[in-house]
Amino acid sequence: MKTDRLEMFSDGVFAIAITLLILEVKIPKHEDLIASGGLYNYLLHLWPSYLSYVVSFFVLGIYWSNHHHLFTFVIKKTDHVFNMMNILFLMTIAFMPFTTAVMGDFILDGEYRNAAVTTYCIGICLPPPTILVIILYATYKKRLVDPKLSKRFINKQIIKLIFALVGQGTALAFSFNYPIVSIWIIVVCLFIYFLPPDQPEYDEV
Amino acid sequence: MKTDRLEMFSDGVFAIAITLLILEVKIPKHEDLIASGGLYNYLLHLWPSYLSYVVSFFVLGIYWSNHHHLFTFVIKKTDHVFNMMNILFLMTIAFMPFTTAVMGDFILDGEYRNAAVTTYCIGICLPPPTILVIILYATYKKRLVDPKLSKRFINKQIIKLIFALVGQGTALAFSFNYPIVSIWIIVVCLFIYFLPPDQPEYDEV
Amino acid sequence: MKTDRLEMFSDGVFAIAITLLILEVKIPKHEDLIASGGLYNYLLHLWPSYLSYVVSFFVLGIYWSNHHHLFTFVIKKTDHVFNMMNILFLMTIAFMPFTTAVMGDFILDGEYRNAAVTTYCIGICLPPPTILVIILYATYKKRLVDPKLSKRFINKQIIKLIFALVGQGTALAFSFNYPIVSIWIIVVCLFIYFLPPDQPEYDEV
Amino acid sequence: MKTDRLEMFSDGVFAIAITLLILEVKIPKHEDLIASGGLYNYLLHLWPSYLSYVVSFFVLGIYWSNHHHLFTFVIKKTDHVFNMMNILFLMTIAFMPFTTAVMGDFILDGEYRNAAVTTYCIGICLPPPTILVIILYATYKKRLVDPKLSKRFINKQIIKLIFALVGQGTALAFSFNYPIVSIWIIVVCLFIYFLPPDQPEYDEV
Numbered sequence: 001m002k003t004d005r006l007e008m009f010s011d012g013v014f015a016i017a018i019t020l021l022i023l024e025v026k027i028p029k030h031e032d033l034i035a036s037g038g039l040y041n042y043l044l045h046l047w048p049s050y051l052s053y054v055v056s057f058f059v060l061g062i063y064w065s066n067h068h069h070l071f072t073f074v075i076k077k078t079d080h081v082f083n084m085m086n087i088l089f090l091m092t093i094a095f096m097p098f099t100t101a102v103m104g105d106f107i108l109d110g111e112y113r114n115a116a117v118t119t120y121c122i123g124i125c126l127p128p129p130t131i132l133v134i135i136l137y138a139t140y141k142k143r144l145v146d147p148k149l150s151k152r153f154i155n156k157q158i159i160k161l162i163f164a165l166v167g168q169g170t171a172l173a174f175s176f177n178y179p180i181v182s183i184w185i186i187v188v189c190l191f192i193y194f195l196p197p198d199q200p201e202y203d204e205v
Numbered sequence: 206m207k208t209d210r211l212e213m214f215s216d217g218v219f220a221i222a223i224t225l226l227i228l229e230v231k232i233p234k235h236e237d238l239i240a241s242g243g244l245y246n247y248l249l250h251l252w253p254s255y256l257s258y259v260v261s262f263f264v265l266g267i268y269w270s271n272h273h274h275l276f277t278f279v280i281k282k283t284d285h286v287f288n289m290m291n292i293l294f295l296m297t298i299a300f301m302p303f304t305t306a307v308m309g310d311f312i313l314d315g316e317y318r319n320a321a322v323t324t325y326c327i328g329i330c331l332p333p334p335t336i337l338v339i340i341l342y343a344t345y346k347k348r349l350v351d352p353k354l355s356k357r358f359i360n361k362q363i364i365k366l367i368f369a370l371v372g373q374g375t376a377l378a379f380s381f382n383y384p385i386v387s388i389w390i391i392v393v394c395l396f397i398y399f400l401p402p403d404q405p406e407y408d409e410v
Numbered sequence: 411m412k413t414d415r416l417e418m419f420s421d422g423v424f425a426i427a428i429t430l431l432i433l434e435v436k437i438p439k440h441e442d443l444i445a446s447g448g449l450y451n452y453l454l455h456l457w458p459s460y461l462s463y464v465v466s467f468f469v470l471g472i473y474w475s476n477h478h479h480l481f482t483f484v485i486k487k488t489d490h491v492f493n494m495m496n497i498l499f500l501m502t503i504a505f506m507p508f509t510t511a512v513m514g515d516f517i518l519d520g521e522y523r524n525a526a527v528t529t530y531c532i533g534i535c536l537p538p539p540t541i542l543v544i545i546l547y548a549t550y551k552k553r554l555v556d557p558k559l560s561k562r563f564i565n566k567q568i569i570k571l572i573f574a575l576v577g578q579g580t581a582l583a584f585s586f587n588y589p590i591v592s593i594w595i596i597v598v599c600l601f602i603y604f605l606p607p608d609q610p611e612y613d614e615v
Numbered sequence: 616m617k618t619d620r621l622e623m624f625s626d627g628v629f630a631i632a633i634t635l636l637i638l639e640v641k642i643p644k645h646e647d648l649i650a651s652g653g654l655y656n657y658l659l660h661l662w663p664s665y666l667s668y669v670v671s672f673f674v675l676g677i678y679w680s681n682h683h684h685l686f687t688f689v690i691k692k693t694d695h696v697f698n699m700m701n702i703l704f705l706m707t708i709a710f711m712p713f714t715t716a717v718m719g720d721f722i723l724d725g726e727y728r729n730a731a732v733t734t735y736c737i738g739i740c741l742p743p744p745t746i747l748v749i750i751l752y753a754t755y756k757k758r759l760v761d762p763k764l765s766k767r768f769i770n771k772q773i774i775k776l777i778f779a780l781v782g783q784g785t786a787l788a789f790s791f792n793y794p795i796v797s798i799w800i801i802v803v804c805l806f807i808y809f810l811p812p813d814q815p816e817y818d819e820v
Contacts, residue, residue: 005216005273011620012220015627019635019709020224024232027639027716039721039730054706061702065695068620080270080401087266091259094224101232106244115244196695210421210478217425225429229437285475285606292471296464299429306437311449320449415626415683422630430634434642490680490811497676501669504634511642516654525654 003078006086007071013090014064017097021056024101025049049104052120055190056100062193063093063127073200074135074157077144085134092126099123107179117179121172124186128165132158146202153201160198164189208283211291212276218295219269222302226261229306230254254309257325260395261305267398268298268332278405279340279362282349290339297331304328312384322384326377329391333370337363351407358406365403369394413488416496417481423500424474427507431466434511435459459514462530465600466510472603473503473537483610484545484567487554495544502536509533517589527589531582534596538575542568556612563611570608574599618693621701622686628705629679632712636671639716640664664719667735670805671715677808678708678742688815689750689772692759700749707741714738722794732794736787739801743780747773761817768816775813779804 026049028042036042078086099120106116138144139154171185231254233247241247283291304325311321343349344359376390436459438452446452488496509530516526548554549564581595641664643657651657693701714735721731753759754769786800 016224019631039727112244221429317449426634522654
């Protein structure tokens, strides 16, 4: 089976999840404006929601770009099991608008800050294990990949994913007591991910 | 008429319906947090919503995968009547975020549990009859299918659909009094559906 | 300019508008269930919302199918003005979830029934004039259509659209005092539209 | 890397953002109808929401059309940095349903009118700088564009963007004290943008 409809379906889910992020930035009601002392004040105090929006938009954008890269250079065909694994991956992607909203709404609230950041970190930690499963399944005996792709390139991708997982797990661990540290880890990870992905390497024959 | 725009439109509806599922997981308000004793507690008590999200995501993902399979291997062209039947099918798919939300919100509430599971089971029972109509219409005198497709393969698909309908109808019947039994039936059906679909068979000439 | 990206963008808007219809079917809160005497009762009393959902899903599905047909058989290229006209058409399509929700919510309420049906009829009346403008612009001096397309075929399409407009205008006129008549007119129009669109005719040379 | 998946993903985000605009037109509750004296009255008083919907639909439609034009005639390939810049651009596009809703809800309210129009103007001012960055990056040493594209054509595009920015910045500046002037500037800009984009010019060899 070819991967084109799988890619288009995934692109659709990415495009929707990334655009739904805006629905989580709350449009004020009249009562809210009175409580916060006017519309300017209300909108200024929404800054954690804007920030969550920007961070999550980039996180999802980077995942989209990497998914795109994976299907252009690594994955060459698909089967039913692989389709189901990709559904699992998309499930973790579509979950992000929820954790983003929770963080945006409660990060300024001292009482709930830790739980809000923990929630966001869990959301961030969900996709990488599913990508790991996808890559392990596809590259096992070069099942769904270009047979000429070098073992070294594949291993490099797996190591990078494990590093990402360790970084995000660290952010999650800190979030219970030091949420600010978690956010800095996430932002640093984001900047590392802005680097371009690896070019594929092939075995010489 | 070729099926490519029909497939793309259907993929769009699937991608949106599956991503809208997350909108039904409710983002807490301040009052909710006070009522449930903190954000951690609130989020832990949302587990029926997460579970409904996961089950419905897989249900819609499997329907997408099977629809994809049907249009790759069985349906070769389309006409206006077939387009309208596909719209009817998509109508049952787009309805699922509603029944998923009702189940997630009320399954923990003893008073409304049966009705919540009944609602979800009705949602689950709606698509198969429309697929049956689609297959019967398309295969009648091999109207819209590959003329070499074997009668045996077509009949196998119809029998499988009827089995699915019986399973889901049983889940619905139990939901009025034994909702837990219904949920187990749905989960078992889900695992059966994780099996890959049949490869097409052709008449020898 | 070719029409493929225009078609894909339009398909996207159609797919989203049709799937957003479900967001307008309201998920109950605890208070609603107490007020309406249980979840079964609540869900049964939602029937006008289900009905509006079904009618609007078919209306949008038929518009999608006709748009598809128009771009397969009639429109062959596009320009900037035509793109803007298509945006105007899509604006009337994306408006339908709003009018559908208003009808579903208030048609059972004697006091607001007429206004609710009027709202829905206005929503139904918006797309045809924009399609008329699209067809007149595209066929004027056969600007954007196949030059061999017969004048007779083009005129038939315009006459059909004017009939649709008259039917929907009549539904709108009745809605102020006899909303039930309006709904019957809409349903009858729907059945007429289930008929397949015309096959294109070409000038003999 | 080719631009086709980038274009499809962008089309998806555009289609969703433009269709989500309708979710910001508020469906009334019973209390709202009593407060505003009936459904007709309520719907008539929603006119600022309809107007915001129409203006933003055209704004997003024009951005889509220009993005389309840019990728058909100017941008010929993409790289990772360019993908990330396009994500930044899409982030400003997906933000528009929020600013549209704020304007629609509060423009009639004397106390909050200025802030509402300021919000909308900020939303309008966000995309052009990101497009400027995109064009500067792509055309620097003709990195991602057709090498035969004339310098004069590229400069014309940049000058036009700077003009747009000045116009929108003026609208923003007026919004703090004279919101009505801002709205007129936006509407005039909209009409200018209805003009077709420039045809590309190539260097003679």
